[in-house]
Amino acid sequence: MTLAVLKTPTAPQAPAPQTAGAAPRLSVSGLVKRYGGLVAVNNIGFALRPGEILGLIGPNGSGKSTVMKLIMGLERPNAGSILLDGEEIAGRPSHRVARAGIGLVFQHSRPLHRQTVLENIKLALLPDNLLRLIADPGVERQARAIAERVGLGAVLDRLPGTLPFADLRRMELAKAIARDPKVVLVDEPFAGLTSGEVADFSALIRGFRDEGKAVLLVDHNVKSVAALVDRVLAMYLGEPVAEGSAAEVMRNETVRRVYLGGSIETAARSQSTFSGSPLLKVENLDVFYGKAQALRGVGLHVHEGEFVSVVGLNGAGKTTLFNAVSGLVPYSGEIGFSGETLRRRSPAAIARGGIVQVPETRELFGDMTVRENLDLGGQHLPVAESDRQRDWLYELFPILKSRGGQIARTLSGGEQQMLTIARALMMKPRLLILDEPTLGLAPVILEQLSKALERLRQTTPITVLLGEQNVTFALPHADRVYVLEHARIVWEGPPDRFAAEAGTGYL
């Protein structure tokens, strides 16, 4: 492996003496991770002391989760050093990193479904030893004590499948506590929790700090972790952009620009210009994933020819909303499209009916050429019309024309995104749904995409529903904006009022 570890001298530091208050427990420097041509993490470094909570924040695709994976040993860094108490752990497999003293609280995991909560916690207390066929009797007592501490005392003998979502997260926390790690990494500590549960979890995480553990919280925005962290490191596109207290980072110019954009030019058309009944009408939409409620009573409407943006952080429920409209997830509530209910229609029928979704994961046919991908989109059109539509799209996205024969998988991220949108437009949609088109794209590509959308808006009567957490991208094109937060619509209004009325939540 090309692991150019150790930019720092390797002289093993002597075990920290009593002045340990100042010596970092975890010290990361020059961390680099590349996936092919994409630099996901570039020169990230920080120090984490015992009894300290550091927030690592950044928008989707900023590389913060990759940093967490690199520390845990789930991915190997291309360069850089990760020292735990002076010992190099970069590039080690995860089970050795775990034994060295790092624990990770997963956001989503697959617990043992046939074992009780107690047994799931006991699992984390077991040694990695093939010959240990009988568990240490102390394990049972320890597991019960940990369960009490995280508030699972009453449900010890239940199966994970019967637990509410918050209790499943408690169980993950319990497993991390069981390993008694020196450094705890927590992935999106509060995603999907109610405010009461957030308070419980905050207390548990403070408990880690009081025990002298070093804690790294990975989250999307400063606000959600501000009350808990001692310091914040903000990342964008793989690079560090700001470090300091939560308040300092929130005031930081670069951070503000990344999350809110500079002064945004908006060009909204007033709603009264769109007459008649709405093309898409969503009422009282509820969606559950098992125990977790992803959408609560969501309602919105989009008029023919309108450009509507749904702004929301990761996990707010944007993708779920779009998937419900496309018929991909079961829901309760009502979704109507040009006056007819979409209930009981298959996803394919909905797509043929004119609602075409561009998913956040792009879903290109990677082994086909650009041209083949486009032609698949235009499959249902007569040949002449398909050709005409393709020529028009080549005009809208000139780069695709020059790449016509190239295999889709080898395109850059921005080109892939343009191809995905173009492929959707080949289907001549009445309503185009764009889910996070800017995900992981560099600013220059963003601008190209932005221009293409603007042209689309001005030269065609197309109706667009855009989901974004990148406010800079979502506002300029929008006629109207919805804000989705924790599964609910919390604000609706024209884009020029957004920054004043709803912007603070996006730092």
Place this chain on the structure above:
Amino acid sequence: MTLKLVTSPLFWLTIVFLVVAAFLPLGVSGYILGLLTVAYYFGVFSMAWDLLFGFAGEVNFGPTFLIGLGAYTAGILNGNGVSIPVCLAAGAVAAVVGGVVLALPALRVRGPYFGLTTVVAVLILQNLIVVFAETTGGEIGLTVPDVISIDAATNYWIALGFMTVSGLVLFAIARSPVGLILQASGQDPVEAGALGFNVAKHKLAAFCVSAFFSGLAGALFVFYMGTASVGTLVDVSVGVQVIIAAVLGGRRTIVGAVLGAVFLIAAGEVLRPLGALSTFVVSAMALAVILFVPAGLLGLLTRQGQRA
């Protein structure tokens, strides 16, 4: 713990089954005993397979690679004058060694590729046996000079005893802390690694245990039949039978596999008058159980309806 064991329906079912099985030779014909003997060896094949699939989460499409290695090693050695106990040990060792050689590279690949690797291993072994026909007997089969016994009851009791001991050991492993880690490795290897468990080590160990019992059972089977042939021990279709028996009996139960094996062999026999149609009927019944009772026959009996 002991109390929990004694009150579980599974425990009493097993005891009743074993007592009835042990006294069976007093009342039924040698022909039926012969069938059950075969079923018991298949039961061990299936139990060993369930440890890999049900617990480690790896689908081994080539159980017959391990069985065949054990069987042919034992058979060939015996043909060269080696005594039966040594042949049995050698068969088990050969299966473990072959299993490690296969598993080391195969466990590196993910998802369906592990399964594909194991299928290819079976095809390679099958070809080698045919190519080296002078030693292996090729397509005609290998005849071994010694058999353990010619008495049907003795053979039956040996098979029953071997199956009981294998089942106990495999069941104990599955229910031990190591079994718990193995299940975690199968369900969420990323998290298991982050909890400090060496996932590859545990899966490899499971593969070795599975290989040991498959190889030993294969070797014993040869000395019961007196012959070994590709069609009865190595062919992919035999492997499919082993797999169906395990899934039919109940995934992640270990002992359910025995029920599945007995059911398959018995059903094949009862339906023999149907001719070629019997295979179809048995397959259809297996399919129905897999689709509608994912917990398997054992799940039906113990009423511990679980999600597959």
